[in-house]
Amino acid sequence: MDTQKMLSRRRFLQVSGLATSAALLAACPAPAAAPADTGGDGDAMMETKKLEAWSRMTDLAQESIKEIIDIYNEQNTMGVELEFVYIAQTQGSQADEKLLTAVAGGTPPALHYADRFTVPQFAHEGFFTDITDFAEAAGVTKELYFDFAWDETVYKGGIYALSFDTDTRALWYNMDIMDEAGVDSSSPPTNLEELMAVTEALTVRDDTGAITRYGFNPIYDQAWLYTWGFGFGGSFQDDDRRITFAHPQNIEAMQFVKSFIDEIGVEDIDAMLAACAGGNCRGENDYFWTGQSAMTCSGNWKVAQHHRYKPDTNYGVVPMPGPDGPAPGASWAGGWSWAVPFGYDDVEAAFDACFYLCGPEGQLKYNKDTFHIPTIKSAAEDPFFSEDPLHAVFMELLPVSHARPPIPLGSKLWDLQVKAFRDEIPHGLKTPEEALTDIDEEINAGLEEIGFFS
Amino acid sequence: MATTVVTEGLQRRRLSQGTRHTINGLLFASPWIFGLLAFWIYPTLASAYYSFTKYNGVRDPVWTGIANYVELFTSDGEFLDAVYNTVYFAVVSIPLAIIFAFGLALMLNAKIRAQVVYRTIYFLPTLVPEVALALVWVFIFTPHSGLIAAPFRAFGSRGPCWLTCAEWARPTLVLLALWIIGQQIILYLAGLQDVPQDLYDAADVDGANFFTKFLNVTVPILTPVIFFHLVTSVIGALNFFAIPYIMTGGTGFPANSTLFYSIYLYKNAFHYLEMGYASAMAWLLFMFTLFVTLFIWRSARWWVFYAGGEE
The missing domain is CATH 1.10.3720.10 (MetI-like)
Structure with a gap:
């Protein structure tokens, strides 16, 4: 009983109060960029403010961006230190719950690495900061960038991100496999008929008929609905900015893809995609690098992977084959950007870092390290990007490449087109016309609802 | 000083032993109670409210009634x-x-x-x-x-x-x-x-x-x-x-x-x-x-x- 009295409320409150005070003191952050002691050497005593740059980059890209950040930290005059922080992100729709919750909670990072086609959506939803004033003061103008890259970073007249890199798409083929299979590697397929014939010639099946080496998978890697649609001369947005997936040429393209899949066997196509679920075919595990696929539609970043993973194997790159011959226009340019998330308190410092990463110096280093293409026109003219014969093909495709429609429902649209392209059409759940019309109806209704067309 | 002691003594006498134990118990449990209220009850009730709104997590929610359920x-x-x-x-x-x-x-x-x-x-x-x-x-x-x-x-x-x-x-x-x-x-x-x-x-x-x-x-x-x-x-x-x-x-x-x-x-x-x-x-x-x-x-x-x- 006495012992209980010893644990009186007063004693408990005293101890709790002490513990809480200690915890609060410990949790108190030092003031950001606190002014130095006036009596000492100002620069030496200045406390460095830490900025975080959140990104999903791994492997080569992460190595490069960390080096760029180190250079920025050495030379920036803002008294800040930028730090790379890896965050996981959903592939495809690029959903990013960590960023969303951080912004909602009022603790966003200084910079966020954003797939450029999602910028209008995040801008519309209020997750990115309008950096127009800072960009204009720094001399950022539309003329410096490729049009498609600029358009994706601008929403309702405001700049919400600075573009970082771009890419194009073409047909990669493994020349060693072609030679081994008796297919002339010096004359890769130029039209769809040849593509189907070479695919068949390079495909290897086991006793059960299951494919053990794919000639080509028409819905793997970068062979997306966009790629085939553009290759057939289709378009995905009209002059009124309405989505037009059910464009006649897109429907024709999907009819071809369906027949191509049926020719190969939808079970085998599915088996390859299933094996790659959960990111199992990233990097060096890609079917193309493991030799399980002889051809693939992919981008210029594969040049860097080729140098790292398979330097001794011979590969070739040509524009995607089209219905009547080579279809360089099948290529579309994607790419990423850096944005300042909404609610970050020191936009000036964040923009300074963003401007360096996305400026000529940052872009050149990153794009050279990883074999992407700068979005700053003058930087893209650097002879380096055409020195590698494989990368030179991608550079030639840049002027004729298309871009995905920049709309504020980018993630929804991406999910819907993946569903149509990899599920509904291949499995015959819908005809190409039905599947594509459904996309248009759902997205245009959504855009109408948020006043996108007004 | 003497007055304070007397007053405290009177208050303590007025509180029964059971009440004092209850108060002590609540005080000891207060960190958990705070956690329950802040991280469970509040989000649960907030989510109930948001279910009747159009809300993206950042902008102010807009009341839409039962539209989401419909x-x-x-x-x-x-x-x-x-x-x-x-x-x-x-x-x-x-x-x-x-x-x-x-x-x-x-x-x-x-x-x-x-x-x-x-x-x-x-x-x-x-x-x-x-x-x-x-x-x-x-x-x-x-x-x-x-x-x-x-x-x-x-x-x-x-x-x-x-x-x-x-x-x-x-x-x-x-x-x-x-x-x-x-x-x-x-x-x-x-x-x-x-x-x-x-x-x-x-x-x-x-x-x-x-x-x-x-x-x-x-x-x-x-x-x-x-x-x-x-x-x-x-x-x-x-x-x-x-x-x-x-x-x-x-x-x-x-x-x-x-x-x-x-x-x-x-x-x-x-x-x-x-x-x-x-x-x-x-x-x-x-x-x-x-x-x-x-x-x-x-x-x-x-x-x-x-x-x-x-x-």
């Missing part, structure tokens, strides 16, 4: 697919899990050599994190080239299409869910060791065979364990997320057959920034789970037997 039931085909898949999974996987866990526990309860080793082996899968498990399953269940296809190949067959066709996708996930029943086996084992030997002896005297003893002694004594397993499994099955999300990338392919309720809820919240819509889904799931749990709870009086005699 849309869910009238014009969202994917929602109905998700409900069907989730209910299918619960209805098929839970009875199977109970049968398998109970059956394996019976076998592991047998007094055989290396009993502990067998028990450990059956518990091991439970220790592997779901994410790692799902990634390994992707390799194993890949049609044609996966490990599970090897015996079929030996017979010149391609084997089932597993997760790549709608007919097999749901049963495959049920099969995979049965892999992680180690904890339930332990519960049944504990229950089995609690069955009084004298009941078996009495049954022996009455000439009961193995099956009669199993049905009339073992099962009734283990009904509280079955009850616990059933309730927790229902809650778990209705929230099935990680494994299908990783194995299919959350796409729901093929033909929405792997689109589970929690996956669709997550997609609405974080892919499409429809937090209000997702909140409405969360509340429907909560109400449904509550209803099913209460139903099982009420039904317990008819089939759950407590050896102590209560209920």
Whole structure:
């Protein structure tokens, strides 16, 4: 009983109060960029403010961006230190719950690495900061960038991100496999008929008929609905900015893809995609690098992977084959950007870092390290990007490449087109016309609802 | 100073010992109470409010009444697919899990050599994190080239299409869910060791065979364990997320057959920034789970037997 009295409320409150005070003191952050002691050497005593740059980059890209950040930290005059922080992100729709919750909670990072086609959506939803004033003061103008890259970073007249890199798409083929299979590697397929014939010639099946080496998978890697649609001369947005997936040429393209899949066997196509679920075919595990696929539609970043993973194997790159011959226009340019998330308190410092990463110096280093293409026109003219014969093909495709429609429902649209392209059409759940019309109806209704067309 | 002491003394006298203990108890529990209010009650109530709004997580919510609920039931085909898949999974996987866990526990309860080793082996899968498990399953269940296809190949067959066709996708996930029943086996084992030997002896005297003893002694004594397993499994099955999300990338392919309720809820919240819509889904799931749990709870009086005699 006495012992209980010893644990009186007063004693408990005293101890709790002490513990809480200690915890609060410990949790108190030092003031950001606190002014130095006036009596000492100002620069030496200045406390460095830490900025975080959140990104999903791994492997080569992460190595490069960390080096760029180190250079920025050495030379920036803002008294800040930028730090790379890896965050996981959903592939495809690029959903990013960590960023969303951080912004909602009022603790966003200084910079966020954003797939450029999602910028209008995040801008519309209020997750990115309008950096127009800072960009204009720094001399950022539309003329410096490729049009498609600029358009994706601008929403309702405001700049919400600075573009970082771009890419194009073409047909990669493994020349060693072609030679081994008796297919002339010096004359890769130029039209769809040849593509189907070479695919068949390079495909290897086991006793059960299951494919053990794919000639080509028409819905793997970068062979997306966009790629085939553009290759057939289709378009995905009209002059009124309405989505037009059910464009006649897109429907024709999907009819071809369906027949191509049926020719190969939808079970085998599915088996390859299933094996790659959960990111199992990233990097060096890609079917193309493991030799399980002889051809693939992919981008210029594969040049860097080729140098790292398979330097001794011979590969070739040509524009995607089209219905009547080579279809360089099948290529579309994607790419990423850096944005300042909404609610970050020191936009000036964040923009300074963003401007360096996305400026000529940052872009050149990153794009050279990883074999992407700068979005700053003058930087893209650097002879380096055409020195590698494989990368030179991608550079030639840049002027004729298309871009995905920049709309504020980018993630929804991406999910819907993946569903149509990899599920509904291949499995015959819908005809190409039905599947594509459904996309248009759902997205245009959504855009109408948020006043996108007004 | 003297006045303060007198006043405190009077107050202390006025408070009964029980009241003082209550206050002390509340003070000690206050950090937890604060946590409950701030991180559970407030978000739950806020989510109820958001379910009647259009809200993206950042901008101010806009009141839309019951529009989210109406849309869910009238014009969202994917929602109905998700409900069907989730209910299918619960209805098929839970009875199977109970049968398998109970059956394996019976076998592991047998007094055989290396009993502990067998028990450990059956518990091991439970220790592997779901994410790692799902990634390994992707390799194993890949049609044609996966490990599970090897015996079929030996017979010149391609084997089932597993997760790549709608007919097999749901049963495959049920099969995979049965892999992680180690904890339930332990519960049944504990229950089995609690069955009084004298009941078996009495049954022996009455000439009961193995099956009669199993049905009339073992099962009734283990009904509280079955009850616990059933309730927790229902809650778990209705929230099935990680494994299908990783194995299919959350796409729901093929033909929405792997689109589970929690996956669709997550997609609405974080892919499409429809937090209000997702909140409405969360509340429907909560109400449904509550209803099913209460139903099982009420039904317990008819089939759950407590050896102590209560209920």
